[in-house]
Amino acid sequence: MSMPPDTRSTPTRSDRPLRFSHVGIVGKYHAPGSRDAVDEIARFLHDEGCDVSLEQETSLNTSLTQYPALSVPEMGQHCDLALVVGGDGTMLGIGRQLARFGVPLVGINQGRLGFITDIPFEDFRAKLRPILRGSFEDDPRSLMAASVWRDGLCVFEATALNDVVVNRGGAASMIELRVEVDGHFVANQRADGLIIASPTGSTAYALSAGGPLLHPAIGGWLMVPIAPHTLSNRPVVLPGHSEIAVEIVSGKEASANFDMQSFTSLLHGDRIVVRRSEHALRLLHPVGWSYFDTLRKKLHWNEGV
Incomplete structure (x- = not known):
């Protein structure tokens, strides 16, 4: 039936x-x-x-x-x-x-x-x-927690999704930066500046400065010099757990910006410290x-x- x-x-x-x-x-x-x-x-x-x-x-x-x-x-x-x-x-x-x-x-x-x-x-x-x-599709994106230290005191804090950029002012001269990763000395770099970018920020300023593209699933950071004096000073990909410290050695009117949306002036001896934030952005597609x-x-x- x-x-x-x-x-x-x-x-x-x-x-x-x-x-x-x-x-x-x-x-x-x-x-x-x-x-x-x-x-x-x-x-x-x-x-x-x-x-x-x-x-x-x-x-x-x-x-x-x-x-x-x-x-x-x-x-x-x-x-x-x-x-x-x-x-x-x-x-x-x-x-x-x-x-x-x-x-x-x-x-x-x-x-x-x-x-x-x-x-x-x-x-x-x-x-x-x-x-x-x-x-x-769930797409988590890591954030960077950045701080500026002067004479042992934190004078500025910010969070960035794209990048933290340390650069020279309007004067036609380079700045010199001492760079450390996890407390280990990397180099003193003379350049127009330095970009520390997340995978999300690898398609932003870092790309314009010659950095590679990082897939957002990669847990790492980019360190990209801006117009370096030494041409062998190339972009470096670092583990996402790394702590990066940049000290202003010399140069005029140096500054730091965070996602190009917040800004602080820097003095000689200031240290900019960048580490992974405890928070992450959750994008849905x-x-x-x-x-x-x-x-x-x-x-x-x-x-x-």
Whole structure:
């Protein structure tokens, strides 16, 4: 005896329960079209059943007052997921702050390069819907904890996702740096500066200075000289557990910057110490995401093939 056909509908992906029910949005609010983009994404999230909040500055500058406004620490405490609408600079700024809370981030690209804000705005609906329900590629990124020491006292601290850069000022002369790794003397280097970069930062300033690309799964750091006096002074890849110390020996108006977003002036004898942060940034990508797809697209590999 044959059984009657099963007329029950097969559940679709959108029928799955939400993995992330409270989503915070951070926007590049000063960019043209940002308000409309944030509003469109927020409406989509609301229709998907999510509670939606806006980061405080994003809320203030877009006037989208129908959504609760949260400070960054409040987002870290209450949101399950953060959406960053902008470019990699926006992601760097908010990522460093949210990493300590363990909140995962998804980047929707309204910038130019988009190495870590990788979802094109026009595709956000199709890409976000499965992510909200737990289908994604998890991509942890290590952070650097940096400090500046002067006469035995810590005078500046910062966290970096891309890089820590020590460089000369506007004077047309090099600076001299004493470099140590794990307490072992490496060399006194004369150059325009030195970049200490994470794998994430290997596609940023370090790449422009001749450094190699590091896959984000590699637990290491790059040490890349900027225009060194000695041409055999080449980029070095170091283990991720290494502590790097850079002392200012000579040179005018030396400074250090961290992800190109925070800055401090340096004096002779200052030591910049860089080690792995206890926190890591957690990026989420659509299923099927590949680092090599990103490199091929953003660096224009295979063009003309």
